Amino acid sequence: MTGSFRTPSGGRIDRTAALAFRFDGATYHGFAGDTLASALLANGVHLVGRSFKYHRPRGILSAGSDEPNALVEVRRDDARITPNLRATQVELYEGLEAASQNRWPSLARDAGAVNDLFAPFLPAGFYYKTFMWPAGAWKRFYEPKIRAMAGLGKAPTLPDPDRYTQHYAHCDVLVIGAGPAGIASALAASAGGARVILVDEQAEPGGSLLAATDAAIDTKPATQWLADALAELTAAGVVIMPRTTAFGYFPHNMIALCERVTEHLAAPDRALPRERLWQIRAKQVVIAAGALERPLVFPENDRPGVMLAESARTYLTRYGVRPGERAVIFTAADSGYRAALDLAAGGVAIAAIADLRAAPEGEWPARALAAGIDVRPSTVVAGTAGRLRVKAARLAKVKHGAVGPAEVVACDAVLMSGGFTPSVHLFSQSRGKLAWDETLGAYLPARSVERERSAGACRGRYGLTAALADGYHAGEEAAAEALKDSARPAGRRATASRAFGVVARDTGTDGFIGAVPHGRNPAFAKAFVDWQNDVTAKDIALATREGFRSIEHVKRYTTTGMATDQGKTSNMNALGIVAEQLGESVPKIGLTTFRPPYTPTTFGIFAGAARGDLFDPVRVTPIHGWAEARGAAFEPVSLWKRAHYFPEKGDGGRLEDMHAAVARECRAVRSGVGIFDASTLGKIEVVGADAAEFMNRMYTNPWSKLEPGRLRYGVMLRENGFVMDDGVVGRLAPDRFHVTTTTGGAARVLAHMEDYLQTEWPDLDVWLTSTTEQWAVIAVQGPKSREVLAPLVEGIDLSKGALPNMSVREGRIAGVPTRLFRLSFAGELGFEVNVPAAQGRAVWEAIFKAGEPFGIAPYGTETMHVLRAEKGYIIVGQETDGTAAPDDVGLGWAIGKAKKDFVGKRSLSRAAFFMPDRKQLVGLLTRDPAVVLEEGAQLVAAPNAALPVPMLGHVTSSYASATLGRSIALAMVKGGRARIGQTLYVPMPSGPIAVELVDPVFYDAEGARLDV
Amino acid sequence: MLIITCPWCGERPEIEFVYGGEAHIARPADPSALTDQQWADFLYNRTNPKGRHAERWRHTHGCGRFFNAVRDTVSDFFVATYKPGDARPDVEGDVQ
Amino acid sequence: MSDLISPLGTLAATAADIAAARLSVIAPATQLSFRGREAAIGPAGAGFGVDLPRQACRFARSGARLAAWLGPDEWLLIAEDADPAALQADLQAALAGLPHALVDVSARALGIAVEGPRAAYVLNQGCPLDLDEAAFPVGMATRTVFAKAEIVLMRETPERFRVEVWRSFAPYAWGLLEEARREFA
Structure with a gap:
């Protein structure tokens, strides 16, 4: 019941723990240790989705985070629906419920697939070219329709009920990737006395070691060595974090990690966060991210059953799953042979190995021939057949660049290998410079900007022997660098360098970049480069023919590499096609920018605890x-x-x-x-022998003669002469002032004062203390x-x-x-x-x-x-808007004319402050006393003037005054004081409102009520 | 998020600091003696270099002190930080 | 302690006892901000009864009194055994004629103790500093941030931290600390 494609034994799954799960409503069974992808494949399910644009049937392409096709929705309840998860990363649990996306009414019979028939008419840039007419239709008609048809999963409509936490952490050495290079790095760094964190995006650390069935390290089987190494690291205090993706590399060695805590559990403990965001500050970083197998770009390379060869091998060795009964291997590298041999041993018939290389040499082809496999050099797969699953491959010889007639070979799997692409995403995010390596045909890390180093396959050191040695060396260096200024005891730093005795068969460095020749009508051959965004070789060629030269422009025009997989499988082949079209070498084309996140990341971890009552501090008195x-x-x-x-x-x-x-x-x-509760007023205690002198310099007012026990209304300007803040200041003693500020201005005013005190007048004996909350x-x-x-x-x-x-x-x-x-x-x-x-x-x-x-x-x-x-009385920020001088708002009286200097004084003598049309504070009385103006409304001179109407000012405050039995308003009006007595108009949708300009003091102008 | 070395507190995360613009621009002793152009230069005109830039930072959520730093505006790495009143240090070479 | 006095009253009274990271309110005490020139620092320590630490980001304690370095000319003085007016009077006497400032901030902040084997882990959910004992040893004190609140953080023992947070930010800080330790409940 756990799948007819399951091998009788082997793999790292727990065959004693069968798990039931549902996919598109049907119940299947898998084992603990399966991913959703491996469990589906074990049940012979290859068709798992429809493509983004053409709605073509799609299968599982890879076995990891590079998966562009198998995007599924996983549902736990109405609020816990997660779209766009890669089935290759979804761990199986009892009762898992998953569904395919982008299809209607069903995956097998999808109405949107009609797009595929019109594909010749949907080339790159189709949308830009087609939906331009009539004007305005894009927004009203085309865009909503296209958006409804396109898109991948659907977001849940209920609030996210899960918790997410955010953590800061520090270490000497962060190792990203727990494959052989990463584990060796962690061993070395830990032996060097460093605090080490080792992270890996997979459920189980080990990387390629998990599928290394025939390798031995230090005389142990690789998987046993792995278990021992992990135990050694744990005992040494290394923090090992599985299910943790390093998704962003930020300045000064801050690495963002997403740790998936409960996602793999059937019944998560709700006290645990679903995911944690880790912001790791590492003294040194070792990137051991490995390499990604590159697909080959040939016609109909997207049928379910077409898969990366190394991924197929992973499914067999790690999960005990056969990707099919009879496979055609299409390869440009030795790794295709290794896959063929392992799969053959696992019970998969190998129909043929089509090798793009003219004369494949070495042990791998020899071994394949010895195993009786049909090896065909200079051969391409020029197309595939089948509707919802590949049924046959069309094999054709290539001679002098010409593709010969095709032979149809029946198969239910086509496994391809175009070689490997070092995963340089994080290195590139760190702003490190890449360089093209002609031998490997790959971009490799060349010059670091941050304190990091790459190790193993992500810098082109392929093979187990090289990865372990390179990783260990990187770990040693990183620890030494991290600890060179440290007072920490050397610990086991003196340990001699460690060498690993490796018995393994490596698969060389061959590969292919670009689109393979197929000899078919290019208008009708769909050879996919970017599976997720449905970009074909033809689209990229079209973009170059239409004049796009920069790879950045080609990327945006065709959208290749712009999907959520960040071009993991597509980037290099796109470059190869552009290079070929332009007759340039690949490095001449340049490279697009890698941006975080490395894989899609939930919004939840960015929000963390900052939601609801904890979104912001809610300050109360x-x-x-x-x-x-x-x-x-x-x-x-x-x-x-x-x-x-x-x-x-x-x-x-x-x-x-x-x-x-x-x-x-x-x-x-x-x-x-x-x-009235005025506790929120900002308060600053200004204390010291020079307190009055400091106040003289910071405020427009004079303070020297203010006697202890008296208050004064103070006005503070920015150096540019505009009103910054105001407040009442009390002198408690000759050397002590109790300053108040506006509620919103408290921190700003204190910072402004500290700036001048610390950097301009450090000689003054005066100190500032915030007493707002005292x-x-x-x-x-x-x-x-x-x-x-x-x-x-x-x-x-x-x-x-x-x-x-x-x-x-x-x-x-x-x-x-x-x-x-x-x-x-x-x-x-x-x-x-x-x-x-x-x-x-x-x-x-x-x-x-x-x-x-x-x-x-x-x-x-x-x-x-x-x-x-x-x-x-004005309110700073209501009557003033950051361009009001004191005189504009009627505060000219507060300027100490006798003072030689204060912050902002020099600016007040600038000509602009004397212009007659400066906006000045006035009062407004509506002709109809019942009408309350809208704050922010504009003032004009004539009610029905021709457009454009000159704006004379705006209403800043407006209220119904119970005291006066009518409405009142304050306004800033050009030349306002000279206009007092005039009538202006406030144009409103219901018609202009007539207002009389008056003095801004509406009540008790003589101040008699204060003098009691 | 940058790491900034406060001259008093040592290496601390950027989130504790507030940027304070270009350093070594002293407020004129007698602003009233300046022409409008000279005053505008003081108020608004900054060097904005590509490369080494002397600038002010305040360890607001730390010791509260202003200090100066030389930062490379291309690499975003600090070359040096130093106390106010100290001269801009003459630091050569790449700093990470 | 009721909410009439402290905004943490109800929160603290209803908090779960979680051994991994216990939260409690520290009893209010007299707190003064001392600022001064070099000449005033020694006499201030003498008057206070605790030498003011000269090493950055350290506190010193003697009996009921604690002095924490917060800046090169700034110390937080905490006295559990004197009222603000009395302590101020004592210090003013010791500092007469010396350039300095003393300001009563006793009511400005509230103290929260975070104690337990996971105290650092809990604090690191809002505080960006390295709280490893090598980097943040016992006796360290500094202003820093806890999410969107400014705090003063002191390490009293390897597993006990004191958080001083301005009064109006205290319920926010407490709420985040509760959220951060929820997985240990």
Whole structure:
């Protein structure tokens, strides 16, 4: 029941553990240790998908992460549906449910396959050329239709229920790839005393050793040597991470890994993350990524049953699976012979070996002949037959470049080998320079940029002997380099270099790049280069005929190498075809850029824990819980969550809307008392003998003469003269200022101050400390605020004479030490009570209780905004936009004219700041007092002027003012102050709104309410 | 993510630092004595070299100190980092 | 500790006991930020009762008092045995006439202890530093980041770290630490 193509014995599967799984609704069986691909093949299932563009039937091409065809959807439940997984990497588990993609209604009868009939009319660039007319149709019609037809899997529609974690880790030597070179590297680096991490994308470390059935190392069978080596590494403390893909190489040796933790389990422990993102910082990296077998580009090389030869051998030796009953081998390298011999031994009939080489020599052809295999030199596969599975190959002799008549050879598998391509993806991502190696016909790592080295097949050192030796050498070097400046004890660093006694038969370095000759009508022969993106040799030839010379342009025009497989199987052959078309050598064509990720990576690991409540810090004040209990509505202000307004239940038990709540809160402050949580204000303590001098230089205002105990409104500019921030500053002592900033500006202002202090004026004896979170700030505002606070305060006289507006005193309130500010952003008698944050809630509650007899009303940021707008007080970032000078927003008075210099002063004398058409702060009153303008709306001079209408300014703040019984607004208007009294218009979809320009102070312009 | 050697704290990840623009541009002692052109040069004009660039960094989420660095803008590797007030070091050769 | 005083009150009270990485709230104590010129550093240590460490990124402890190097002219002073006003008065006396700044930051940050054999592993899910003992030994203290929050991180024993995080970021840091240790529950 576990498949008729399973060998009776052998492989690394657990034949005692049969697993049931489903593919496209049918139930099959495999073994523990299978991949979905090997289990399907064991059941004789080759047809696993439809291609992207032509919907051609496709089978399993490879046995690893280079697989371009066998993309499947794996489903655990409605929310856990993962599309586009490579069946070659999906580990089998009991109950696995997988489905093919890109087909309708079924894989065998796919309606989209009609595209294949029209293929001659769907060449490269077809979309660019065809869907250009009529204008606008692309967006409305063609693109949606094409998108509906194309694409691979479908994304699940439910939120991802799994967890993903992110980790930082460090090591001396990171070894990427646990094949022979990687394991030897790890052995050497570990022996050298280095902290080593060894990662491999497969479920089991070992790489090619897992399929090395006939090799021996140090007199042991290779697989036994592997087990011993892994045990030795583990005992030495090397961290071995299987199922872990190094998908990105980032600057300064930061390697990103994706570790698949639970994906292979039938019943994952939900406490475990599905995947982990590792950001590894390695002192040295050894890339031992191996090499990828290259397909041959011949007509109909995409039929199910056509497979890479080395992959077929892997299926046999590692999984005990025969890829077919009768195979034709098409090869340009000795590896095809090795596959043929192993498969023959495993019970697969070898119909013939078609060798592209004219005179294959050496032990491998000899051995094949000795085994009675039909070896045919100078022979190509010029085509295949079969609908959903290959049924025959057309073998033809090539003589002097001409392809002779074809002989049809029946078979159910065509196994091809064009040689190997070193996997240089990660090296290339590290910005290392590649060089063309003529002997190997391959790009190899030539010059490193990062602290890394490649070892083994990924730098062209093919064969077990070379890989082990090269890997060990690289590991030794990496450890020595990593530890050369280390104080760490040498450990076993003195160990003599290790040599491995290898008995193995290597398969040489031959290969072929490009499209093989086939002698057929090129318009109808589909020889695939990029299986995943359905790019044929003909498409690439067409691109060069149409004038594309740069390989980067050919890539984009034909989309070859742009699929999710990152060109693993297609890049080199595409280069070969372009080179042939242009009559150039391959290295002259150049190489496209390899980009991360090496294999597709879930979004989940990039999000990690940053979702929901942990997406960003949600900063709340010490008083937040009180506001929450009171039913406040909140609004986000930078990372803070602030009480926006406090709706109360009105008549009939209905909750007030914001408009009603704000109107009530405003009335309470203007006529009684309100309480407001201002804790989010930025605070900086400026301390030292030169504190006043530093303040003089940082702010426009003069500070030397501000007496301790007094407050001043300060304006801070950037060096370019534009308003950066503002806030009230209290002088607590000759050498101590308590500076406040805007909520959003706190960190920016501190950084700005530190910049000047550290780099321009390091001689000043002054230091800056952020105290934003030290103090809770409780604003108590309104004519009754003094009466509310007086009974709670110890050691501070709150009377007008002792504590005039803009003063600060230290004392106690409700038993807690306080810095009590008398000031008002509402234009009333008011106080801001600073208490240590830990006591903020208790003091707030004490004040609220004391205020209840006075009808104290908690109010939020909306009311705060309305009250300040009534007074014409600006908010930096609302009235200002980074191009406002102090005078533009009516703050010319805050500039210390006598000061020789301060940050931004020189810029204020630039001519641009004196232009008459600068935008200036004004007030706006709508002709209809009930109309509330939209913030951001534009102002124009005439209601129905011809287009284009000159814009004169814009509305910056707009509210319904309960105090004034009408709407008010602030605006920045060109030459605004000179226009006061004029009428302008706000054009809106419903028609222009007439507004009168007025002074921006709408309420108590003389400030009498503050002077009490 | 780059590794930056803070002159006080040693090698630390870039995420702890904030970039501060070109180094060794002193604020003029008497800005009012400058022409508009000279002031604009100070405010806006930078060398933006291809290759070795002296620049300011602040170890904001570390010791909080500003310091200077020479970085190769082509390779993105640091050649040297040094304390403010120190002269730009004369470092030859490739640095990784 | 109730939420009236600390935003971690409920979180800490309901936290699971996970031996691999225990989380607990460190009792609030007086914390002062000391800044000063060279001349003030010695007297500050004398006045505080703990010599201020001169090696970068180290803390020194004596009894109920701890002094952590946070920058070349910046130390965090923690005293479990004095209120802020009293400690400030003592230090001001020792530092009279010397260029320095002392600022009370006792309420600014909250302390979280992360303790257990997997403490470093848990912290490394947000902190990018190498927490191997060779690279981050016992006695090390530094400002750094934990995901999107700035923290001060101290290693008190091989398996115990102290995290100081600004008050409004504390629930976020705690939540991430909980998330990071979930696999050990």
